[in-house]
Amino acid sequence: MQHCPDIANSCPACTTMVATTVEDMLPQFELIKQLNPELTHEQYQAQLPIMVTKGYRQLVCKNDDTNLSIGVCGFWELSKFWCGNHIEMDNFVVDHTVRGQGLGKIMMQHIEDFARSKNYAAIKLDTYHHATEAQAFYKKHGYESPGIVMKKSLL
Numbered sequence: 645m646q647h648c649p650d651i652a653n654s655c656p657a658c659t660t661m662v663a664t665t666v667e668d669m670l671p672q673f674e675l676i677k678q679l680n681p682e683l684t685h686e687q688y689q690a691q692l693p694i695m696v697t698k699g700y701r702q703l704v705c706k707n708d709d710t711n712l713s714i715g716v717c718g719f720w721e722l723s724k725f726w727c728g729n730h731i732e733m734d735n736f737v738v739d740h741t742v743r744g745q746g747l748g749k750i751m752m753q754h755i756e757d758f759a760r761s762k763n764y765a766a767i768k769l770d771t772y773h774h775a776t777e778a779q780a781f782y783k784k785h786g787y788e789s790p791g792i793v794m795k796k797s798l799l
Contacts, residue, residue, distance in 0.1 A: 663702040672716045714739040728765035
């Protein structure tokens with residue numbers, strides 16, 4: 645566990661941890677649902693074990709006073725020809741009640757510090773076209789869009 649400082653003097657202190665088990669990730673469902681409103685608890689529970697076996701983890705920030713999760717950033721350690729060894733962030737969510745108070749920046753710094761400690765070449769992420777607030781946040785922190793992510797549904 646690593647303690648975060650007070651965030652902008654208006655957000656309660658939080659503690660960060662890396663969740664590596666399904667059991668530790670289940671409490672983040674409500675946060676993940678803020679980004680994926682169509683996701684059901686049953687789908688979340690069914691998908692997590694598959695994701696964990698493929699190396700998925702979550703950086704979690706919990707409010708020290710309530711012990712509730714107020715931020716989550718899923719991530720994978722991957723390697724690809726075009727960007728080398730890297731972290732891929734997935735489902736980065738700061739609870740709507742504490743957005744704009746610096747928690748996202750602190751979480752981003754934790755992920756970047758971890759990537760640097762592994763000597764990784766990059767951090768990669770996907771974002772929805774309509775998520776203009778998230779896109780502005782990422783651009784503000786030095787992220788750029790080198791291409792377009794495309795998907796073909798098979799089921």
